[in-house]
Amino acid sequence: MPxxxxxxxxxxxxxLTDAHLFADPAGTLLGLNTRDSLRHVIAQVRREQPRIDLLLCTGDLSQDASEASYKAFRGLTAEFAVPTRWLPGNHDEAQVMANIAPELVQAVTDVGAWRVVMLNSAVVGATHGWLEQDQLQVLEQALASAEGRYCLVCCHHQPVDIGCAWIAPIGLRNADELLQRLQGYPQVKALLWGHIHQEWDEVRGGLRLLATPSTCIQFAARSEDFKVSEEQPGYRWLRLHADGRVETGVERAKDFEVKLDFNSAGY
Structure with missing residues (x-):
């Protein structure tokens, strides 16, 4: 009980997740300018979300892990003027992020009747994810001390099979350990991630499992091999209710025209 x-x-x-910004403002993925797409997503958020209590940015904020790219991301999202939390993805450098915005990389945030826990699943020099023992300890301590708060846990890499064969090997490789730990804490109502550049929403054993489209290019759902979709970039909104209910949805930047160049440098 709360x-x-x-x-x-x-x-x-x-x-917001998987912005893949470059130091160069003209930087593109498959011909798509990632700063431009992020601006359009931010504008969509501002039109649709008059109230935001917390902004979660769940990895791959940068494509090249440059100081300039993180400063650009921070500048573009600063217009929300709300508490913000970052965590690193496989394209990020956690130390550079911490140098640029140390106050944004806090692991535990209490807001209202909820506790939000941000876990670093990035592995230096690798694409797949892994939660080291220090991160599992952060999780354990955060959940054990929640004192009646419901909990939302976030990481970058997907902890479940999403039906895309090519992306399965680059998910969270000790996901079973994470999910087993979460089973011991019924106050954990949702697990939220990025990385897969597509929407995911299912419930397993009372736990809501959620992933969110990228603010730039989208990966095609249920694809055996690497394949992109021409869906628009987007974001996820969540209403975390005081009785533990999670209300959520994905919205896309309706005015952003997706034009991909498949002859350009790959993802």
Missing amino acids: HPDLSQAPVHVVQ
Whole structure:
């Protein structure tokens, strides 16, 4: 049961993920300018989400891990003027992120009746994910001390099979350990990630499993080999209710025209 002193108002959360910004403002993936697509997604958020209590940015904020790219991401998202949290993805450099924005890389954030836990699943020099023991300890301590708060756990890499054969090997390789730990804490209501550049939403054993489209290019769902979709970039909104309910949806930048160049440098 939630602590009686906690706020009963729902917590309004927005997730942005996989922006893949470059130091060069003209940087592109498959011909798509990633800063331009992020700007369009941000504009869509501003039109649709008048209230945001927390902005979650769940990895691959940069494509080249440059200081300039993180400064650009921070500048573009600063217009929300809300509490923000970052975690690294496989294209990021966690130390560079921490140098640029140390206050944004906190692992645990309490807001309203909820606790949000950000876990670093990135492996230096690799594409797949792994939660080291220090991250599992952060998780254990955060959940054990939640004091009546419901919990939302976030990482970058997918912890479940999403039906894309090519992306399965680059998911979270110790996902079973994570999911087993979460089973011991019924106050954990949702697990949220990025990495797969597509929407995912299912419930397993009472746990909501959620992934979100990229703010740039999209990967085609249920594809055996690497394949992109011409769907528009997007974001996820969440309403974390004081009774533990999670209300959520994905919206896309409706005014952004996706023009991909398949003859350009690959992803």
